[in-house]
Amino acid sequence: MNLSVPERQKLKEVEDFAISRVRDRATEIDESSRYPEDLIGEMAKMGIFAAYIPREYGGLGFSLSTLMESIRIVSRECASTSLIPDVTVSLFGEPVLKYGTESLKQKYLSRVSKGTIGALAITEPGTGSDAVAITTSAEKKGDRFILNGGKTFITNGGEAQFFLVSAMTSPEKKHHGMTLFAVDKEMSGLSIGKEFHKMGIRGTSTTEVLMDHVEVEEEQIVGKVNDGFRIEMDTLNVGRIGIASQAIGISEGAIRDVISSNDGQKSSRSENFLFKLADMVNMLHSSVTKYNESIELVEAGKDSTLLSSMSKLQAGDSAVKITEEAIHLLGYRAMTAELPTERRFREAKITQIYEGTNEIQRMIIAREILKMGRTSF
């Protein structure tokens, strides 16, 4: 990673914050399922939301690496606290930055920089993996579109002030009939429905987002009419790197639990301990290598589809395996909240599911390889 001196200094600041402010709060955030509002405020002041946003929109103008490394560092302590800025910036800020009009960028990006929360609302009941099967409709009426439909399992749903919403503008055209709209929370007809209680990342809100005749001006379209599916997939190419960074941070935390535990030191004499630790570190290393490569591609303006999916698949599957093995090595204490390891195991699981399950990542990887005809790396 080619980071400038100010970027390195920022990451040192993030690390100090994660250790001194987040580490001790993570268990309480998990047990209370409470949104960590104070920590989010502190991250906003520190510039984590602003890191990747260009200076002309109130950001710090740092690289994607700086954002992703911030997410990774905070995830070592608490994967709820890290997810909130990750989703806001990579799933709302990034597509507005890349595809929004100048007026949309002016309207939203300085707010993202300051830590106003955003969300991406794609999933509907029964249409998680099949993103084109959504039924939310956007009907044109003069210079406006009328949105009707319901989204579910939306991260940051409780706190987001703006949502990037997918809706069908020409349902008969399927992939070529979807459009993305920036929708403000205060728009008439938008409401937040049920909030879900989850096995992990409990400090984030995950809610329904309901739209009943929400009138949206044409200028709220991100990209072009009927070009939403392509933009959504492009957005997820960056989003999946964010999930890899989260999964890597969770894995690093679990390996630290094992190495720093007294039990670990005792059992370090056993071959079983050494073999398992070696496998855990080997998996982590493979995850980090793919993650770094995917960031390099995005930063070079190249297509990262293959590597983004490979990073998410590798890092997510590894995080589940690494946290599970960490519990195994640590024994009964790791089955309780005395150690953070059982929380990390519950946090790791979601990284195999959201932003496309790991089966969907396998399909993308295989299709990309077949398309390229690539047999060596």
Ligand SMILES: Cc1cc2nc3c(=O)[nH]c(=O)nc-3n(C[C@H](O)[C@H](O)[C@H](O)COP(=O)(O)OP(=O)(O)OC[C@H]3O[C@@H](n4cnc5c(N)ncnc54)[C@H](O)[C@@H]3O)c2cc1C
């Ligand atoms: C905590 C949490 C936060 C989330 N946040 C957001 C958010 O912010 N915004 C948003 O839009 N969505 C969000 N989601 C939704 C998430 O993206 C979906 O859960 C995910 O895409 C999978 O969809 P599904 O749950 O409907 O599972 P399904 O699509 O029903 O899949 C069920 C199983 O079948 C497999 N499967 C499905 N189709 C195929 C196929 N073609 N080939 C092989 N296997 C297949 C899947 O891999 C999975 O194992 C969130 C979900 C969770 C749990």
